[in-house]
Amino acid sequence: MGKLGEALAILKKFELPVKQQNNRSAYTLLALANIQENSDWKDSEDNLVRIHDILLFISENYGYTYAENSRETIRRQTIHQFEHAGIVERNKDDPKRPTNSGKTVYSLTSEFLEVLKTYGTDDFEKSVEWFLDNQTSLSEKYQGIREIHKISVKVDDTELEFSSGEHNELQKDIIEEFAPRFAGGSKVLYVGDTAHKNLYKLDDELEKLGIPMTKHDKLPDVVLYDEKNNWIYLIEAVTSHGPVSDKRYYELEEMLEECKCGKIYVSCFKDKATFKKYVADIAWDTEVWISDIPNHMIHYNGDRFIGPR
Structure with missing residues (x-):
């Protein structure tokens, strides 16, 4: 089905809201994990990427170009929901970095990354089940990390x-x-x-x-x-x-x-x-x-x- 289709299937498995089960969010997931069309999900990476980097990745690897003014849409309509779900964390390299800094970066949480790497294997369903069972605590964990630096x-x-x-x-x-x-x-x-x-x-x-x-x-x-x-x-x-x-x-x-x-x-x-x-x-x-x-x-x-x- 291609990597875009697989990313959409993953978002559905993780019970993301319907508004985040779309190409924009799927492309964002691929960029965060550095998954290209010929990559294996087991090779998903722990990257630190800006919204601008996400746009470049999508354009260079999937041939779809988002306008620069789409950055706020990706941030508000995809990244924020990923954060709330315990999928993404912000500024892991420097939690004290201001919210509105141009250097703000996003990365997959270690827990989500481990589950993502099992996609396509017999362990995936069980890994997703574990993640969803712990989703609330994971979300609170990463929210708590940000609160510490307030x-x-x-x-x-x-x-x-x-x-x-x-x-x-x-x-x-x-x-x-x-x-x-x-x-x-x-x-x-x-x-x-x-x-x-x-x-x-x-x-x-x-x-x-x-x-x-x-x-x-x-x-x-x-x-x-x-x-x-x-x-x-x-x-x-x-x-x-x-x-x-x-x-x-x-x-x-x-x-x-x-x-x-x-x-x-x-x-x-x-x-x-x-x-x-x-x-x-x-x-x-x-x-x-x-x-x-x-x-x-x-x-x-x-x-x-x-x-x-």
Whole structure:
């Protein structure tokens, strides 16, 4: 029946949802295992592949070309379901790698790989039965591995779980180190996450301050509110994306034209080396904080220290 047909039969045996019993998922399985048309399933490999690598493999070995914009479909409609089923694990070589990293790789779990190698033998049915009997525990096992590398931050009485990565580590520093030092008594109104944009958001309080929820996707990474002074801190955590530049400053000013709070714009960096990359982009009348020298700030203005303009 050919390797594509065999891969489809395997997915059916493993009781994948109907929406994952298709050519897209079958090709993805073949790419993950490095199975070409003349390969034997017993030679399935433990590869680390990016979504881009999967597209190349399919094109080069099976003559079917997916457009580059198909990557998100493969990730969301195949890879995610493979992960939940205990078939695939993400970033085995570096579990702390950020979710949105361009270096993110996927590989078959060791348990699934061993079963896959038995396809076409008398042991296959029994191996599949064992896998399905243990599917829930296997899925929890690999989910648990990812949970270990999450970043915990306490906001008021809420325990937030960030996905791993430099950007979210910096957001943790902003909440736990910057806020007590330079925004004492402030309340966290919003914080995003590389995996979940709206990880923590107090809609009612943001709206009361004149911050339109119709444009919440334009908010900076962290928003703090100092009720005593009626100041709002608009904070960008700068790792791979830019600081509060002139463009970003005026974009936020326009978005917050109904907000009557004093606005304090802050660009935060993990270290001086990252800060130096963005020096020329930072807008005047804004602030800079570097987390590895947490007791100091850099004020991009000539007449005053931290405070609204």
